[in-house]
Amino acid sequence: MKRVLIPLADGFEEIEALATADILKRAGLQVVLAGVPGTMVKGRSGVKVIADKRIDEVNAKDFDCLVLPGGNPGYINLGKSKKVLELVKEFDSQKKHIAAICAAPSILAKVGILDNKKATIYPGMEREIPRPRHGKVIVDGHVITSQGPGTAFDFALEIVRNLVGKSQAEQLKKELVYE
Secondary structure (H helix, E strand, C coil), X not given: CCEEEXXXXXXXXXXXXXXXXXXXXXXXXXXXXXXECCCEEECCCCXXXXXXXXXHHCCHHHCCEEEECCCCCHHHHHHHCHHHHHHHHHHXXXXXXXXXXXXXXXXXXXXXXXXXXXXXXXXXXXXHCCCEXXXXXXXXXXXXXXXXXXXXXXXXXXXXXXXXXXXXHHHHHHHCCCC
16 A cells, blocks of 8 residues: 655645545545644644654655645745655655645755756745746656645645556546546
């Protein structure tokens, strides 16, 4: 079973993090929510979540995909975490899937991962990434980016497609009564 790591920092966007986690679990993926720095994390709208682990308790070798949710100031708090930045670099060096939504692609740009990749980001933040593209979801190699809360289903289904295949993603789309 493929494993997905979703770090959550105070101010995370609940729709992006929780809808994605739910859809990935429905696809049969094992999802681990890791709190930055502790296990009690509060979203941008005030929803409190108890993460499965603290970010310091996770190791990149145990996961197949890293998903970074946005939300303000969630993405800023993720970008300030040394451990999160180390994980991003390690996943990239091993060409493991990295997915970032909303403002979180700016974290990938911060560490140079998007230098030669097409990506999308929350509208109005295009200057934060080197090669911005318009689109709900952009895939370039092992990197998946998306625009924001309204694109969370498309984002999650693209992660499913990349990790377990197109037929599983299409079946899940039907079950979710999506489009």
